[in-house]
Amino acid sequence: LAFGDVEVDITRRIVKKKGEELKFTRAEYNLLTYFLHNPDRALTRDMILNSVWGYESFPNTRTVDAHVVRLRQKLEADQGVPQHFITVHGVGYRFLP
Secondary structure (H helix, E strand, O other), X not given: OEEOOEEEEOOOOEEEEOOEEXXXXXXXXXXXXXXXXXXXXXXXXXXXXXXXXXXXXXXXXXXXXXXXXXXXXHHOOOOOOOOOEEEEOOOEEEEOO
16 A cells, blocks of 8 residues: 555555655554555544554543654654644544545
8 A cells, every 4th residue: 555655565564655664563553554444534533542452441542642643753744734644623533645
């Protein structure tokens, strides 16, 4: 799968940006693949927590925000304005390939 200058090899669990392999924690990688499988869909923080972390109760939705920040730092263009991991105010996030 690819978006922008990022390539994701789902089978090998490898993520490259501009041809350079990046390191991801398990949670970061799982969040990325969840976004990739749900393009252009508004996802609530609770939906993300349940699908990525498997939480039955939602003790801290800031966990999602912190991980999205890390994805943006690693994968977004260096212009400061997110192009792929978009905040949907009052809801959660949307991934735009």
